[in-house]
Every structure is written in structure tokens, then in C-alpha cells.
Amino acid sequence: MSSVLTKFLRYVAIDTQSDPFSTSFPSTEKQRDLSNLLVVELQEMGISDAHLDAFGYVYATIPATSTKADVPVICFCSHVDTSPDVTGTNVKPLVHSNWQGEDLVLPDDPAQVIRLSEHPDLAGQLGNDIVTASGTTLLGADNKAGVAEIMAAAEFLMKHPEIPHGNIRILFTPDEEVGRGTEHVDIEKLGAVFGYTVDGETVGTLENETFSADGATIQIQGVSTHPGFGKGKLENALKIASDIIAALPKDRLSPETTDEKEGFIHPVHLEGGQDQARIDFILRDFTTIGLRQKNEWLKKTMEQVLLRYPGSTATIQTTEQYRNMKEILDKNPEVVTHAMEAMQRVGLNAQLRSIRGGTDGSRLSFMGLPCPNIFAGEHAFHSRLEWVSVQDMEKAVEVLVELAKVWEEHA
Template sequence: MTSVLERFLRYVQIDTQSDPNSESFPSTAKQLNLSNQLVVELQELGVTDAHVDEHGYVYATIPSNSEKTDIPVICFCSHVDTSPDVSGAYVKPIVHHNWDGSDIILPDDTNQVLRIGELHDLDQQIGNDIVTASGTTLLGADNKAGVAEIMAAAEYLMANPAVKHGDIKILFTPDEEVGRGTEKVDLIKLGADYGYTVDGEAIGTLEDETFSADGVKITIHGVSTHPGYAIGKLENALKIAADILAALPKGSLSPESTEDKQGFIHPVQMEGIQEKATLSFIIRDFTVSGLHEKEALLKQITDEVLTNYPGSSAEFKVQEQYRNMKEILDQHPQVIEHALNAMKMAGLDPILRSIRGGTDGSRLSFMGLPCPNIFAGEHAFHSRLEWVSVQDMEKAVEVIVNLCKVWERSHFND
């Protein structure tokens, strides 16, 4: 048997960073390097239908070995890509065995230090084995921890036929980090009734609620003229954009000033010239009404700023991104109940909580595959301080296997 750690260390050294500016799908061809390797490994385990489709999705089936019929088909899903925010090339993973709680100084950039009190949940890991990168890249635990855990669980199920289960589907997606992870997934081909993304943080957590999310793009049309003869004429689109940003609430409604169930208005890009400029925002809230309130406020700010520029105008466009998956999951309580039971079987005290973000499961749920998010153990993702605990990854594997058992045992119709 290949340990989950062995798999993880191998996977993180494959650069799979996605690119938000690419128009191809997947956004980077290098993601296929890992996807193709996963298919080879699944086939070596005896998963005969494992393959990569033309869009870079990995599909695979672990066939039922139960005498029961009509057991719901469940799917486990993780994404192969890593965030564009920090380099994912030439990752050098380091295992800090039996960590004693002292500062972990990353050797390739000694300014990068993991300290208790500065990183959430790190204080719970004393005595465990911590995996980090070397200081110049992210680690890739988001989401290669989940990939490794699903693969380790697949190996266990294939090697232990005494563990009864229904059909188990495996789905590895590209481009989750750039918001396109489910764009071309084929749910009919997948053939699952319920799913679980394995892309969560702290051990024992089960996330059944996400932000609802919209994007807003404001296109500003200023009045351009030669700057040497601009008096009383020029209305600089870049300055109008800056005024809109300056008019945003101070100390509230921003990522840096909100927590828990509070939403925000977050500018993510500004570009342009004096004649035309664009501002891009992400709007987040746990309710659709909260989204609409924030969008109305941003529109009001834009309109008020434009009163100072009578020759200028702006287009205000809202694009739906994803919605709170709790709307769907509340209609399928067994999906949550079985996951909580699987965690209890592993000796964990489950924690049901919300995500201040989104997952592939958000979109999959609204596409017809109810899909909460199970912990993978990844922490400080999208940063050079990213880390994961080996023991947490091992528990995630146990929970995945337990879920397969729970769904089989809970089905009583022969």
C-alpha cells in the first residue's frame, strides 16, 4: 500500500498552477501532467474505466461489491490545480516529523516562519508530522491533499473487498482556483447521486454552506482630450475609478474588516487609460438579498461619483458566480448525516460550519449533485506558509472509507 503521505509528496512536485487570464480549457496544459498520472495510478489499482476526457477531467469508478441493489452512487471530488496567487513550480516539500511546537523556519526564505498564535489550528498539531514547502512556493495542499486522500482511499477499497460499498465515483477537476472547475463537467457521464468535495481545512470539519457570489464590472467612459488644453474639458476615467474606490466604506464591507457571516465588496482589478477604465469587484454574502444590497450600494456610489463628471458615464454589469450550497443541501439531509456519522466512526467530533468562499461543490450542488465539503487538512492555502498534517490526511482517508460503508449500510432495500 502506498501511504497518503507518499502520494502527496509526489503530487505536490508536479506544477499544476492554473491561469485566470488563459482562454484555453484547462487554462494550463501542465495540469494534465498530474491528471494523466492519476489515471495511470488508478488503472494500476484495477480501476479499469479511469480516464481523462478532452477537457482535463478525470473520471473513474470503483464498482459496487455489495449484494444490495440501488445503493445511491456517491462521488468524491478534488481539484488538481493550484492557486495563481503564489508560484507552484519547483515545490520542495519538507516533512517536520513529531513537531515540538517551536517556530518552523522555511529554509529557502527564512522570513517565512510558521508560528503558533499566527496560524490558525497550528497549536493543535504538536506531536504530529507537519508538511510545508521550502519558503519560495506554495505547498499545494490545496487541493493535492484531497487528491492524495481520495487516491489512498481508492487503493484501500480496491485492496479490501470485505469492505462493502456501492458504486463509488471519482472526479478530479481542473481550474477550480480560477472559478472554472465545473464548467465542462459531464454529470450524466459521472452518474453520481450525491457527492463530497474533499477540499476543507481543519480536521473534523464538514462545510455545508458557502458564500453566494457575484462579480461586478464597472466600465467608465470619461472625456479625453489633450492634457495641454484640457481645462474644463478633461474627465479622466482613471480618476473617476479612483474616486469610486475611495468612496467605498471604511472599516466595513471589506475582506479585511469582516468575518463569520459578514459579506463584503472587494475590488480585484483596475485597468484603463484616461478615456476608458474598468473596475472589477467580487461581491460576497451568505444570502442573495445580501448580495443585492451590496450591489445596490456599489451602484449608488458609482452614480454619486459620476455627478461630479457630467460628461462621463458608466456601465454597471453584474454576473452571477455561484450560490450558497446550503439551499440545496437542506433538501438532502442524509448527505450531511452520513458524513457526520463517518467522522464519528473515525473518532472525531464533527464540526459543521460555513465557508467564507466557494468550492466546486457549490456549483455541483446547483447542477444537481448535492455536494458538501469534507476536511482535507490543508491550511494557510494560497501562501508560502501553506501546511498540512500527515495525521489529518490519514484521518481524511479513514472518513472517506467510512462514508462508503455508511451509504451501503444505510440502504436496506434488496
């Protein structure tokens, strides 16, 4: 069994699901279970400075082997938490060896079937070994595939000091899935000049562009009275909220009707009663101007709905979440070109892609660490149909090792 697969199977068995409603950091203490294990394993490799800080971040350094003094310090980063969307408790990973195109029926819930017709990236996996969960949980390849790949690359580099490279910093973050993965990263302590998150999808892809993202909250104050005497008086805040949601376009501006470079307005949470209600939205676009337009559209929709409820009021508050990392990466082209070169060297047809989402790299880039996203091989993430190819994970390890060499050679 390959080193990266052994590590991956061990890591996915540890429940690290994050919690978007928690006020603690990390949002769940169980994320530390994996982080503590990673520190132990790094130290066993001979990486003596590996440690877990008070916020649940793992920091470590693969020491330089190059005789050059000016090799830039790079960072490899992945997140340990898994999505709150599907349970990560009692994950039972299954390895489907030498896959030949058949449907993958997940045994703990046979209604969960991974079909080639529905997962086109499987077309390139004939003869490979596919890892899935058993049908009742997610797998956790997002992002434990990336964690395992960084760990396997670190192990390889520590065993082969003859490979010249500069200092390589390792960063494992909690709470990426709930948008807080970089909240307490100490950039000065990290000490890297450039970084790479290992959290992408298809083998051979490098993502240099993300959504720009805002959150928006509408707070509604209705008119409450006894429903038995409500005629002409009652203005139900929940109905107002429902009308606002119902006014969203049915054929555009939603996740289910957009792709490629199209953005959206997406309600993610509704709570309240007849007196007060609250709707939480996420706004996504590839430009800040596009985000601003979506916020204005949502505000106007809210105001138009309120015209039917003269006694009620509502406010909208928008919060910046992250911005398109391409703004930073375009100013630091070598961080992208070196990664593309590393992929080509290991026989991949390197491709640049945009992410319809965000990564820790989005925020790290604006914190001073230009940080594109390298493929990890994860597919159908945030679902019970999540899968990853062993061969893709092994290829990601090769890319990370080669990337360390590329930076040293160009120094």
C-alpha cells in the same frame, strides 16, 4: 511513509497553477500533467475505466462490492489546480517530523515563518508531522491534499474488496481556483446521486454552507484630451475608477474587516487609461438578498462619483458566479448526516461549518449533485505559509473509507 503522504509529495511537485486570464480550458495545459498521472495510478490500482476527457476532467469508478442493489452512487471530488495568487513552480515540500511547537522557518526564504501564535490550528498538532513548502512557493495542499486522500482511499478500497460499498465515482477537476471547475462536468456521465468535495480545512469539519457569489464589472468612459490643454475638459477614467474604489467603506464591507457571516465588496482588478477604465469586483454574501443589496450599493456609489464628472459615463454589469449550497443540502439531509456519522465513527468530534468562499460543490449542488465539503487538512492556503498535517490527511482517508461503508449500511 504512509500511502497518502507518498502520493501528496509526488503530486505537489507537479506545477498545476491555473490562470484566470486564460481563455482556454483548462486554463493551463500543465494541469493535465497531474491528471494524466492520476489516470495511470488509478488504472494500476485496477480501476479500469479511469480516463481523462477532452476538457481535462478525470473520471473513474471504484466498483461496488455490496450485494445490495440499491446503494446510492456517491462521488468523491477534488481539484488538481493550485491558486494563481502564489507561484506553484518548483515546489519543494518539507516534512517537519514530530513537531513540538517550535517556529517553522522556511529555509529558502527565512522571512517566511509559520508560528503557533499566528496559526491557532497548529495547537492540535503537537507530535504530528507537518508538511510545508520551502518558502518561495505555495505548497499546493489546496487541493492536492484532497486529491492524495481520495487516491489513498481508492487504493485501500481496491485492496479490500471485503469492505461492502456501492459504486463510488471519482472526479478530479481543473480550474477550480479560477471559478471554472465545473464548467464542463458531465453530470449524466458522472452518474452519482450524492457527492463530497474533499477541500476543507480543519480536521473533523464538514462544510455545508458557502458564500453566494457574484462578479461585478464597472466600465468607465472618461473624457480624453491632450493633458497640456485639459483644463476644464479632461475627465481621467483612471481617476474616476480610483474615486469609486476610494469610496468603498474603510471599516466594513471588505474582506479585511469582515468575518463569520458578513459579506463584502472586493475590487480585484483595475485596468485602463485616461480615456477608458475597468474595475472588476467580487461580491460575497450568504444570502441572495444580501448580494442584491451589495450590488445596489456599488451602483449608487458609482453614480455618486459620476456626479463630479459630468462628461463621463459608466455602466455596471453583474454576473452570477455561484450560490450557497445550503439551499440544496437542506433538501437532502442524508448527504450531511452520513458524513457526520462517518467522522464520528473514526473518533472525530464532527463539526458543521460555513465556508467564507466557494467550492466545486457549490456549483455541483445546483447542477443536481448535492455536495458538501469534507476537511482535507489544508491550512493557510494561497500563501507561502501553507501547511498540512500528515495525520490529518490520514484521518481524512479513514473518513472517506468509513463514508463508503455508511452509505452501504443505510441503503
